Amino acid sequence: MIIVNKNHEKVITMKNVSKHIRLILSTFLLLVVVTSCKSDHSKNTEHELAAYQCPMQCEGDKTYDEIGTCPVCKMDLKQLENDSKALETNEISEESIFNLTSKWHTEEGNEIVLEDLKGKTLVMVMIYTSCKAACPRLVADMRNIEAQIPAENIKNVQFALVSIDPETDTPERLKAFAIENAMDGEQWTFLQGTDSGVREFANVLSVKYKEISPIDFSHSNIISVFNSRGELKHQQEGLGVNNKETIETILELTK
Amino acid sequence: MTTKIFSLFLVSLAIQSFMFGQAKDMAVIEGSRYIPLYGRDSTVVEVQDFKMDIYPVTIEAYQQFLKENPKWTKSKVVKLFADKSYLTNWKNDLEPNDAINPKSPVNYVSWFAAKAYCECQDKRLPTVDEWEYVAMADETTKDARIKPSYNEKILAWYEAPRTKENSVGETPKNAWGVYDLHGLVWEWTLDFNSVLITGESRKDMDNDNNLFCGSAAINATDLMNYAAFMRYATRGSLKAKYAMKNLGFRCVQDIKEETK
Structure with missing residues (x-):
């Protein structure tokens, strides 16, 4: 431009x-x-100001813009983690999945980008609705996790189920699946992407999958938890495994 | 005025055709059906016609890409898309280390970067099936996998040190007219994450465990194809943000149907 x-x-x-x-x-x-190539206008956080703080926090939360020593204890100031900076600036960090610019359709037929999910703790899993083997158990795991989150925390959580079969899993089909599985509440979102968008998303989650036949896929069973800025905080791998850590992470993030 | 517009038209045509001259660096691959080493449960897969870069992307070409797309330079690249080794052999954002041969294949690039590079040229990364299809050719035969010499050569390369520093186009071209599929670096594929060879394949209920353990080699479609086995094993262990010394890429392009 x-x-x-x-x-x-x-x-x-x-x-x-x-x-x-x-x-x-x-x-x-x-x-x-x-x-000229179309270059995506992804968010760049590199110009963000670095913040420095006394490692002993002699002056509480006070931060400095430059490297120096603490006026109280004379220790070298330490640069603060990206994490807290991102919290202050509300910028997308480099580890955030919101850097992905692919477009998705929800089960309600809305077109969104992942960044639209910003603000809530995200619990994501990749499934496909025609799946007969692993997915019902993955979906059950998701429901199980959801059931164990208290109501006051739930309002800050978004559960997203991403289809690895965007051809079959249209928004209509996803909606029907949501109703059938009693997952039609506000806290549930189903996403249909493009082939390339799904492949990219799976790679961000380190999920592997392949099409076995037009209606059958094999895939890794991973439930991922992201904080409200889209940074990966926890991954649970396998079927019917103990959800304890996942739940703890969600509770921690939605405190 | 009309003559001016006409000459303008001619000029743009000339420039356009000059640009399309780049397409000469691609070979047309005639699609077919074949049995890859590890396809969908060792059944036949079908590959459509497509065009493939005859060389892997070079350091030089990647440098140009970085100039045009600074967001992929090593200081600006988003961490989600590339790990710390990304372009670790470059002394700064736009220049590789002095010792690096600009005509050698680019390495230390992540899948995301490779994908962006290809998309920028209106191309894409090849699928595993496409890549393997072209790579099973030797200089004379399009499917040379049964020839002992074919596997011996590839394995000899796996053993040879530092081949990644060689210039592209120095190994003999294969029957499709494509160079360096074997001999310099391994290459990213679009769906490398479709190879379920890691722990997950045991936990999931998929039929890929013949891919995993020692007995797998015996079940492989082609016992001779140990080299391909190593490629699949590598793909299975990769993550998309990894940038590795012996991993580069090349692009392919779909052949657009003239009449739709």
Whole structure:
């Protein structure tokens, strides 16, 4: 976009020069527009100010913008973790899944990007609705986890079930699946992506899957918990395993 | 005015055709059906016609990509998409270390970066099935897997040190006209995460355990194809943000149907 503007300005200032040059310029402009890659405008947090704090916290939570020593105990100031910075600035950190820009359809037919889920603790799993073997147990695990979260915490949790079979699992089908499994409440979201979006998402979660036949996939059984900024906090792997740690993580994050 | 527009049109045509000249660096791969070493339970898979880069992406080409897409430089890349080793052999954002041969294949790149590179050129990464399909050719035969010489050569490469520093295009081209599928670096594939070879394959109820343990080699479609076994094993252990010394990539492109 910037390129366009720049050249556009150029074109205008050149107005009085011969039409010839304008033509060449606009050809050039056209080519630049045609050939330049579309670069995603993902969030960059690199300009974020680093914050430093006394390791002994002599002055409480007070932070400094520069490296130095603590005026009280004279210890070197330590740079604060990204985590707390992100909390203050509300920016997306580099580890956040909200860096993914792929588009998804919910079971309600809305188009969203993952960043739209920002603000709540996210519990995510990859399934497909025609699955007869592992998924019902994964879904049961999700329900089991949900049932153990107290009501005051639930309002800060979003459970998302992402389909690895976007061709079959249309929003309509996902909606029907949600109703059938009594997972149609506010706290549940079902997502249909694109082939490439799903592949990318699975890679972020380290989930492996492959199509065995048009209606059958094999896949890893992983339930992932993200904090409200989309940073991975916990992964539980396997079927029917103890959900204790997952639940503890969720309770911790929704305190 | 009309002549001017016409000449403009000609100029843009000339430039466009110059740009499409790059397509010469791709070979047309005629699709077919074949049995990969580990396909869908060792059954036939079908590969459509597609075009494949004849060389792996070089350091030089990747440098150009970084200039145009600074968000993939090593200081700016988002941590979600590349681990700490990403471009670790580059001295700064835009320049590789001095000792590096610019014509050698780019390495220390993550799957996300490789994917972005290809998409930027309106291409994509090859699937495992596509890659293996082209890679089973030797200089003369499109499926050379039964030839002892085919496997011997690949295994000799696995043993040879530092081949990744060689320039692309120096190994003999295969029957499709594609170079360096074996001999320099391993390559990323689009769906590398479809190889379930890790612990999960035991926990899940899938039929891939023949992929996993020692007996797997005996069940493999082609006992000779130990080299391919190693490639699948590597893919099964990768994560998309990994950047590794002996792992590069090349792109492919679907052949668009003229009439739809």
